[in-house]
Amino acid sequence: MKRRQLLTLLVGAATARPIRSFAQQSVKRPVLGFLVAGSQASHGAWVTTFAQRLSELGWADGRNVRIEYKWAAGDVQKTEEFAGDFVRQKVDVIVTSAYGVVAAKQATSTIPIVFAAYGDAVANGFAASLSRPGGNVTGLSIQPGELSSKRLELLREAIPSVRRLAALVNINYAGLKQELAGMRVASARMNIELNVIEIATANDIEPAMAKLSGHTDALYVYSEPLTNANKSQIIAATASAKIPTIFAFREFVDAGGLLSYGPNFSDLFSRAAEYTDKILRGATPADMPIQQPVKFDLIINLRAAKSLGVSISDSVLMRADEVLE
Incomplete structure (x- = not known):
């Protein structure tokens, strides 16, 4: 009898451990750090477009992903501080634009960075080429x-x-x-x-x-x-x-x-959500071509x-x- 009880306990322990582990993993949601280069008045509509497109792709803020927003309002010092904050938080992806790309790249070479609108990433040393960036940065170039x-x-x-x-x-x-x-x-x-x-x-x-x-x-x-x-x-x-x-x-x-x-910046921010979706599903920025605008x-x-x-x-x-x- 004691032997049967011991076997039952051992089997129960072996099967319970993976269940607890799975439950813990399922609760963990990826975190996006959205470093908004502007203010809510200047960039709010574009950020909303991003969030809506991300939701359409299956990522709902507060349900299976968490999005943290920081609004720099064109302030260089704040932009750099916010980029550092996201790195310290170990967010899964940083989404940004304009000088936010520079600040984020200075802060990390490992966390994926998606830019919704940036100039020439190749000329500025953030990508090896448009077709194969080769680093942790990709997104939409505005020429x-x-x-x-x-x-x-x-x-x-x-x-x-x-x-x-x-x-x-x-x-x-x-x-x-x-x-x-x-x-x-x-x-x-x-x-x-x-x-x-x-x-x-x-x-x-x-x-x-x-x-x-x-x-x-x-x-x-x-x-x-x-x-x-x-x-x-x-x-x-x-x-x-x-x-x-x-x-x-x-x-x-x-x-x-x-x-x-x-x-059309609403279109660019919507497409940035598509990049983010792919990264959350396992793609790496190094292999994701930098694209250009299609709507002017x-x-x-x-x-x-x-x-x-x-x-x-x-x-x-x-x-x-x-x-x-």
Whole structure:
């Protein structure tokens, strides 16, 4: 009898241990660290798009995955601090964009990093090639050099009288080198005088905008988290000075800017969720090709044009994806 009891206990112990272990494993959920380069006002809709697409792919926040959000609002120091926080927490994936990619890569070479929008990852040393990145970083590239040239061409076609152009530039912007190079080539080709105005923090914006009145025919805003988070201030200043503006994000035009041309960022953040899904299911960033935008939007604000006293050429209006009237 005692022998039977001993055998029963041994068998019970052997079978119970895996069950407890499985229960513990099933409770553990992967953690995503979403390092948002902007603010809730500037990036909230894009982040929501990411979360919705991730849910469609089977990952519901709070059920089988946990998403932790940190909002840097274009602040470089906060971005770096938040990246370090995620590494210390040992999150499973870091999702980010813009300077967040730089901060995350500086903080870790092992945790997978998915970028929803970044410049040239190969030129900046974060990937060996677009087809095979080879490291812990992958995502969506936004081709800053090519697009800056295209925007300048659109601006000149929309408003042929532009001869002097100011460019508001965040010196911490990850894609600055490539975008500025494209601007210089295009402005020289079109015989436009280019004046680069540098900023680094939100406190630099007001004095920078004060330099524009009477010294430029239009303003090109390098659209990134810092300028996006402070777009209302920028647009109010240019409206008061009657200066036409061109941006990369349609959100600037929705807020009162004149023109925008660039990738559809909602689509980019949705596609970033697809990268994240694959990594959560076992894929590695090293083998996941960096992709480029497939949707580009030209948005024109005729209300802003009217208040500025400018007329947009019909050739550009006909190509617009959306005209705000």
